[in-house]
Amino acid sequence: MSSPLIGVYPGTFDPITTGHIDIIQRGARIVDRLIIGVASNAGKGPLFSLDERVEQVRAEVAAMGDGIASRISVEPFSILLIQFARENKAAMIIRGLRAVSDFEYEFQMAGMNAKLDPEIETVFLMAADGQQFVSSRFVKEIGRLGGDISRFVSPRIVARLAKRFAEPAASAHRSSQTPPFHDP
Numbered sequence: 046m047s048s049p050l051i052g053v054y055p056g057t058f059d060p061i062t063t064g065h066i067d068i069i070q071r072g073a074r075i076v077d078r079l080i081i082g083v084a085s086n087a088g089k090g091p092l093f094s095l096d097e098r099v100e101q102v103r104a105e106v107a108a109m110g111d112g113i114a115s116r117i118s119v120e121p122f123s124i125l126l127i128q129f130a131r132e133n134k135a136a137m138i139i140r141g142l143r144a145v146s147d148f149e150y151e152f153q154m155a156g157m158n159a160k161l162d163p164e165i166e167t168v169f170l171m172a173a174d175g176q177q178f179v180s181s182r183f184v185k186e187i188g189r190l191g192g193d194i195s196r197f198v199s200p201r202i203v204a205r206l207a208k209r210f211a212e213p214a215a216s217a218h219r220s221s222q223t224p225p226f227h228d229p
Contacts (some may be wrong), residue, residue: 046118049077053135055126057084057181058098061105062178068141069106069172073113075168080133081106085123092185092209095121096190104201127161138165141170145178146179 052070058065058081071081075112083099091098122129129136138158140151155167172179179197188194188206195203 047215048068048134050075050137051078051080051133051135052076052080052137052139053080053130053133054139055082055084055122055129056103057086057091059089059093059181060098061102061125061199062181062182062184062197062202063180063199064141064143064172064176064197066109067076067173067176067198068139069117070113071135071170072139073117076137076139077116079117079139080135081117081119082103082122082126082129083119084126085121093205095123097127097205101202106197107197125161127158127165130165131162135165137168140167141172142169143177150215226228 052072054069056065069079069081079127081102083095083102085095093101099119099121102126106119107118109117120133124132128136130221138155140149142148150169151169155169158165158167178209184194184197185206187197188203194206198206
């Protein structure tokens with residue numbers, strides 16, 4: 046019997062969006078076991094802590110039902126992605142591509158990962174129709190400014206974002222920024 050095909054889907058997931066969920070569901074169809082690696086990535090200045098993001102992703106995976114959720118695990122990591130993949134015996138890294146602008150960065154990262162470990166393949170899944178422009182960054186900005194984000198994240202994440210934006214620190218941060226979608 047051959048060993049199971051393990052894939053890693055890494056990301057910051059701050060917050061997890063419907064685009065991420067789509068890639069998780071599709072990625073889980075091409076591997077026997079999918080590990081969602083939640084990156085600490087402090088350089089991006091995440092809205093949610095690493096522990097909060099891991100818990101949110103686990104809740105979203107659990108909502109998919111046992112048929113798929115039983116083959117998915119969610120793990121935090123703060124090491125090199127290729128090292129995380131090796132430690133988890135993954136044969137592939139799954140990445141989602143939304144637009145041409147994603148491709149250049151992802152192509153460079155895949156090339157570097159292949160140099161670091163040629164045994165681990167990078168597989169790109171194109172964003173599904175209607176998901177091409179969904180990003181965590183846009184979701185946070187729209188939510189911070191009071192816009193409707195319910196098409197881009199689950200009701201659980203809508204509630205978490207609303208709660209986070211209602212906190213005093215978020216309110217002070219919100220009022221000090223110029224809205225990116227501001228119409229002069």
